[in-house]
Amino acid sequence: MKYSATDSVESCLDCLLKALANNSTEASMKIHEMGVLPLFPTLLHPQSSCTPKVANIIAEVAKNEFMRSPCVEAGLIPPLVQLLNSTDQEVLLQTGRALGNICYDSHEGRSAVDLAGGAQIVAEHIKSLSQNTEPANEKLLTVFCGMLMNYSNDNDSLQAQLISMGVIPTLVRLLGIHSHNTALTEMCLIAFGNLAELESSKEQFASTNIAEELVHLFQKQMEHEKKEMIFEVLAPLAENDVIKLQLVEAGLVECLLEVVAQTVDGEREEDIAQLKTASDLMVLLLLGDESMQKLFEGGKGSVFQRVLSWVPSHNHQLQLAGALAIANFARNDGNCIHMVDTGIVQKLLELLDRHVEEGNVTVQHAALSALRNLAIPVVNKSKMLSAGVADVVLKFLQSEMPPVQFKLLGTLRMLIDTQAEAADHLGTNGKLVERLVEWCEAKDHAGVMGESNRLLSALIRHSKSKEVVRTVIQGGGVKHLVTMATSEHMIMQNEALVALGLIAALDLVAAEKDLVGAGLVSVLHKLLSDERSAPEIKYNSMILICAVMGSEPLHKEVQSLAFINIVSKLRAHENKTVSHQASLTEQRLTAQS
Secondary structure, X not given: OOOOOOOOHHHHHHHHHHHHHHOHHHHHHHHHHOOOHHXXXXXXXXXXXXXXXXXXXXXXXXXXXXXXXHHHHOOOHHHHHHHOOOOOHHHHHHHHHHHHHHHOOOHHHHHHHHHHOHHHHHHHHHHHHOOOOOHHHHHHHHHHHHHHHHHHOOOHHHHHHHXXXXXXXXXXXXXXXXOOOHHHHHHHHHHHXXXXXXXXXXXXXXXXXXXXXXXXXXXXXXXXXXXXXXXXXXXXXXXXXXXXXXXXXXOHHHHHHHHHHHHOOOOOHHHHHHHHHHHHHHHHHOOOHHHHHHHHHHHOOHHHHHHHOOOOOOOHXXXXXXXXXHHHHOOOHHHHHHHHHOOHHHHHHHHHHHHHHOOOHHHHHHHHHXXXXXXXXXXXXXXXXXXXXXXXXXXXXXXXXHHHHHHHHHHHHHHHOOOHHHHHHHHOOHHHXXXXXXXXXXXXXXXXXXXXXXXXXXXXXXXXXXXXXXXXXXXXXXXXXXXXXXOOOHHHHHHHHHHHHHHHHHHHHHHHHHHHHOOHHHHHHHHHHOOOOOHHHXXXXXXXXXXXXXXXXXXXXXXXXXXXXXXXXXOOOOOHHHHHHHHHHHHHHHHOO
């Protein structure tokens, strides 16, 4: 590049632009090596006629990653930010491009723009230009939105800065006014997707009509890519309960049901992707209490009915979403009772039956979650038991998947709560008890371990049956119940003590060896001497002490540990039930010493 002295600056600039258009990387390296960048600040004058060209060159150069830091080091950011105060549209356009490109994936670029206060000026421009729908103005708005995006992408503190400048309401307004302009709309969507990742943005979004705008935009889209872009914004926004309700009220659900209907038989990858996104989003909307109740409409809602029809579908993704939706609708007693009365249990059982052999683990897990929730109200338990729920659930006893094991245990535990006959029936099922004992040792899966212990205890507590106690003793369950009495969860300690009390009362002779082996007496000693033990733990421990006195080896252990001292102290306990039981226990201990 040789220039004679008579060449004007303008033609030099034209030359550079031409070279950049021809081979951007090579030309940029030359510009860098020849030390051209530091000459630019003086040329970036608001009054100078070559300013837009200089800004354009910077924008083109900064498309190359290796040029972004040199642009910052050459001091280009402060004069560029100054130019944002210009009224000339071409200057603003090229300056916005230059700053946006320098900020792209560049920490130095962003910091420099932040320091010079560039984002604030751009945000003000967007606000004041937002009403104007002339094509040239929409182009400028697109560049400015893109600049703010590049400025804040993946940077929490800069995103938070934009949010506190009030960028969100402005962008939502833009979306409404310029929905006909594809480039600007896409830019707004990407910006929303960016900002919605920040928790603090959700409140601001909730105070705008973003839900209506997005649903309105979604209804107009024909192309898969465009729908995906809107989905990517909807998903993080729908995590907020207020926005969930707004989306439901804006008619998103109807759109989602439509997408499902269109894609359910599709073979193309994009159909499969859309079906998954739409049905996942549907389930997400049901996680909000208000949005869920609105869609349930007393069990008569058309949405509720449509989602139910997903369960018998041949499509795994829809089966999964349908089962998860039922689990979400089943979050209060009224809904659960209504659903059991309208025959949903049968649909879930048929679904589970289809997945015993070709087991899809996520579908198994979801269907079991739904059954567990439906079994919570007392009136549902006997209805579900006579529908054969326990038998179908037991088919999954062989599963090696901890999430399925966990839900299976929880479902059975809910079903037998207060149901003596069912507890008796299941508690004498040797295979089940054997598997529970095995899972009580699942050290890697605390959830499964805890649930197995709780179910073992529940079988005994609700059946109060000697046969069940025998089955548990023979299956080797006693030592696990003793360990459970030392759990850090008071509710589990208590369940274990009550079950052990029943074992001692119903078949002390058969359990004696295991109770000695598991160190029951020293566990009780610990529980009674621990200041932090809750009153019911102290009460049930004393009941158990009295119950084991009929066994010679256990009686000896009780004597050797000087229980009488602790028990006589407990006579002064503030809880009347505890102090009364302490007196009775003390009498028993002195009578038998």
